[in-house]
Amino acid sequence: MSSRKVLAIQARKRRPKREKHPKxxxxxxxxxxxxxxxxxxxxxxxxxxxxxxDSDVVS
Incomplete structure (x- = not known):
């Protein structure tokens, strides 16, 4: 479970960076x-x- 949580947290951290840069x-x-x-x-x-x-001056 702990390893899954760590992976989920890492995935969360990665996602916004990808979204923010192109914006x-x-x-x-x-x-x-x-x-x-x-x-x-x-x-x-x-x-x-x-x-x-110029046109005003000419006229």
Whole structure:
């Protein structure tokens, strides 16, 4: 019985580690993607604003 309990405890300890790691990786990937997207969007918005200002000046 004691050996079975030990094995069960070891199995419990192993399972959450396997589940947690991919989740952590996915969140970090998502965060990286969000950072890149936000930076990209900021750059685009700046360019668009600059273009609008130029068009206003021309007209």
């Amino acid at each position: 952590k990786r996915s969140t970090s990937c998502c965060f990286k993607g969000r950072r890149l997207l936000t930076a990209f969007l900021h750059e685009i918005s700046k360019e668009v604003i600059d273009q609008e200002d």
